[in-house]
Amino acid sequence: MKRKGLIILLWVSLATSLFFFLFFTDEKSFRSFMMTLLISTMYSFLLGFGNGAINEFLNKKFPWLEATRTRTILSVISIILGNFILVYFCNYMNFVVIQKVATTEDFFSKKYGTTNWFMINIALLISAFLHAKGFMDELRKTSKKEVVEQKLIAKSANAQFESLKNQLDPHFLFNSLNVLSSLIDENPHQAQKFTASMSKIYRYVLEQKDKDLVTVEDEIDFAKVYCELLKTRFEDSVDFIFDVRNESVKKFVVPLSLQLLLENCIKHNFATSSRPLQIKIFSENDTLCIENNLQVREQIKESAGIGLANIVQRYSLLTKRNVFIEKSEDFFKVRLPILNTKPNTINVKSIDQDKVYERAQKRVKEIKSFYANLISYCVVIPFLIIINLIVSSKNIWFYFPMLGWGIGVIAHGLSVFAIGKNWEDRKIREILEKQNQEKL
The missing domain is CATH 1.10.287 (Helix Hairpins)
Known part of the structure; x- marks a missing residue:
């Protein structure tokens, strides 16, 4: 029992003992008061701990809001049997052991039947009230939980909206159209392939915009098409390596996370034919890793980190596993959790x-x-x-x-x-x- 419950039982014991001492005790002495306090404490703590133990056991096995009907029936049966036993025990200790005003034969005779029945009914009324209070507390907690869930749903919707804004990067579209414009005159065949790749990319974006998770296989296939488009744009300045294990391809990741991370690699690093940017996508210990050699580009405006923050936020709404970021003098690496099942x-x-x-x-x-x-x-x-x-x-x-x-x-x-x-x-x-x- 918690500290608050113990304090309540102490106050109940004191209040009960004062009531009986003032109105039902003939001998007004310190010894008489202490005896009344002892008896009241015994009743309060035995009945309180007994009903508390029953309530905690039923809360673990049959929560109110998950098995309401079963819990109601078991609560009625348990408080009747439990209080019947506890009241008889307390009355026996009071009248036979402590006060010694009755023998064991007298206690179990009709003489004390009315007293025992009266005490049992009082205990049942108090227990019923406490069980009802327990249900209200559980209902209040569940209501708060539902409010939190609604906030998470709203947060998820906002995250998906922000994700779309990042996925359809206007800078990426602008750069791609510039490359396409130059290819149309120089290499019409390559321009057609470039246009087909762009079409596949934006079709995938539109197909996945409402999904929470996609398979690793789908995401890798999309990333390969996206890398072909980047390869056409940067030629020998960028190299891509894919090394994903077969056992990981049927598992799940956040959609379009690779596109954002690949775009970040290009955006924050310079790439030349003499010093190519090497990007590796591989699986490692239930994570999908994107690693690149660090060739930091000087930027006039500091990056806001929206793309990476967006991925972290979307993962936080789906799992307790974290997105890990590793950075050294030589490389930059992001680990995306691979999930076994969809939420x-x-x-x-x-x-x-x-x-x-x-x-x-x-x-x-x-x-x-x-x-x-x-x-x-x-x-x-x-x-x-x-x-x-x-x-x-x-x-x-x-x-x-x-x-x-x-x-x-x-x-x-x-x-x-x-x-x-x-x-x-x-x-x-x-x-x-x-x-x-x-x-x-």
Whole structure:
């Protein structure tokens, strides 16, 4: 149990002992108060730790929002059995061991039956309230998680937009058109090949713009076409080496990452026939590496690093694995993680946002209504029990409202959490996941 829970139990023990000492204890002495405090502490900590252990166990095995119906049934069964055992144990320690006002035979006779039943009901009311509070805490955490997921979705969309702006680099297009213009007069056949390569490149860009991941094989094939175009443009000034293992080609990388990195190599390094720029693309330990010899070009304007930052951002939205950058005096190297499977993403754009908000608002009202009912039950029933025992302890009538209202509270809870319409939300998510997987 956390420190906050221990402090709460201490305060409950102190408040309970003061209440019983002031209103139900005839002997007002320090010894009597300490005895009352000891008994209250025993009840508070045993019942608190017992119910806390049950709740933590059920949270691990049957989380509220993943198995709501199963958790509700198990919570009802566990708190009834658990509190029955704990209350009988605490009452036995109180009346037989500590105060010694009853023998073991007396304790298990009808004489203490009403007392035990009264204490069990109080414990059940408190436990039901704590379990309901646990559900609300879990619901609040999940709501925060969903908000974070929506922010990530928005961030992903923005990253994809930025990616497109970087992929369709106007400088690359301008330089390519200049090369094409000169080739048309000098070498028409080579100009046709150059145009075909440009067509393949931009067709690939348009095909992959909506995808989160593509196979290494597709990305390498695209990179080879792109390198042919660069080779036509720079001739012997640039050399390309591909060395990717066969076991890596069916795995996945972020689309168009090679194009951005190859463009960076050309942009930031000078290349001449006497000192060619050597670019190597190879696989190494579940990473796709792009390495070039460092021949830094003097630049009037410092690079903003948008292309590389874009790749890092897109990877961060898909995996916890990082993009690694190595730089020395002789080479510059970027390691892209190769992913074994595609992430399971959900396309939420197809959901009508107004309907989602309306359904969520209705759901919140139902939950608030149930907890208002539960809190009223937890406040009113103990008050009726105390009045009944003080006014006419021989004529026990509090069972009728306690049982009748209790059944109503349980039915209300089942209708909200167990047999409600939450299956619709799960079904919508399943359909969206299936459609998204088919699209990928």
